[in-house]
Amino acid sequence: MTVGVFLFSLLGAMGIGMPIAYALLVCGLALMGYLAATGVLPAFDSQILAQRFVDGADNFPLLAVPFFLLAGEFMNAGGLSRRIVNLAMAWVGHFRGGLGYVAVLAAVIMASLSGSAVADTAALAALLIPMMKQAGYQVNRSAGLISAGGIIAPVIPPSIGMIVFGVAGNVSITKLFLAGIVPGILMGVAIGATWWWLARRENVQPAPRMPMVQRLKVTAEGGFAVALPVVILGGMKFGVFTPTEAAVVAAVYSFAVGMFIYRELKVRELYALVLAAGKTTAVVMFLVAAAMVSAWLITVANIPTEVANLLSPFVGNKTLLMFIIMVLIVVVGTALDFTPTVLILTPVLMPVVLKAGIDPVYFGVLFIMNNAIGLITPPVGTVLNVVCGVARITMDDAFKGVMPFFLAQLAVLFLLVLFPDLVLVPLKFLMR
DSSP: OOOHHHHHHHHHHHHTTOOHHHHHHHHHHHHHHHHHHHHHHSSSSHHHHHHHHHHOOOOGGHHHHHHHHHHHHHHHHTTTTHHHHHHHHHTTSSSHHHHHHHHHHHHHHHTTTOOOHHHHHHHHHHHHHHHHHHHTTTHHHHHHHHHHTTTTTTTTTOOHHHHHHHHHHHHHHHHHHHHHHHHHHHHHHHHHHHHHHTTTTTOOOOOOOOOHHHHHHHHHHHHHHHHHHHHHHHHHHHSSSHHHHHHHHHHHHHIIIIIISOOOOGGHHHHHHHHHHHHHHHHHHHHHHHHHHHHHHHHHHHHHHHHHHHGGGGGGOOOHHHHHHHHHHHHTTTTSOOOHHHHHHHHHHHHHHHHTOOOOHHHHHHHHHHHHHGGTTTTOOHEEEEHHHHHHHOOHHHHHHHHHHHHHHHHHHHHHOTHHHHHHHHHHHOOO
């Protein structure tokens, strides 16, 4: 019955068009009312809800969110994104289907800078789709490739999604960051290989090979942008700063490079950039605060135990349990956006995962990867919607274009389900 109240209140509020954050609060109110009526709680107390709401946002690791978002704004306005594309163009643009490889390589590099799938995709689409159109590539296939490349951002560190999951699931954010490196690279390799297979049919003339002198010049210009992930990961690996402090370093670094080295970031733009990062932060923080209300009541209502009982036949087989959970998340990801899915399912699934003896860091990486894949599945598909807007194509055309890359990303996900050491062994090596 408790699970029914939870699902009915949440899905019912969403069904009438209520924003996710408010739907989570309605769910919290419904759960508290039911628990008070059944005697699990002594009474309905709105002050507890307000306190849990405030406590949900009052969390030090969440300070990383606004600073990583701000770093992304500075990166795009300061010319770092464009130089990364130029760098990729210099080294792989002359191959057959070269602009596609540029998109993949640039997506992986940019993923290690901002951690925001939407921001990375918007920047890449604005830069590359006009170039790919002009070169004669199929627009829907180009849009699909760039969409699939954009969802690498939540997996490769620094990842805003991993920060949210780490806070909601009480998992080390540093370990999540380090564990996401290999899966993120595998996602890039998978879509690169898929593009290679598809590009053989493209009758497009590749760009001329750049002279080595010009390549080195472009590489030197982009060196400051590429150095940022090295600074962030190196600093966390050697204990120089925490993930939250790394976000501040990323914001200051991207500001300094854009303002004083590339000189493309203007003082008059700072207000708009800070405001844009602030608006996005407000959305994320409101979602987190509202979800923490529901998460506390989910725990009080013992919903995780009920879910664990449903999944108990599979607890003895870690691989089968992970497979079932991943399939469940794929389905949920078609209807919910990234952050709400993380916030709603984490408190429900984490007790089951821990009971089964699955490493929470390993689960977290696959959980985030699965939710990232949901960003390119209709009808919600936030990243797919962004690319549709830039490329001016319909959602149907975009999904046809992204389908081969979507299947490639799913193949990587379930490969990691079958072979968890692909995540755990590199993590142990990096944690030495």
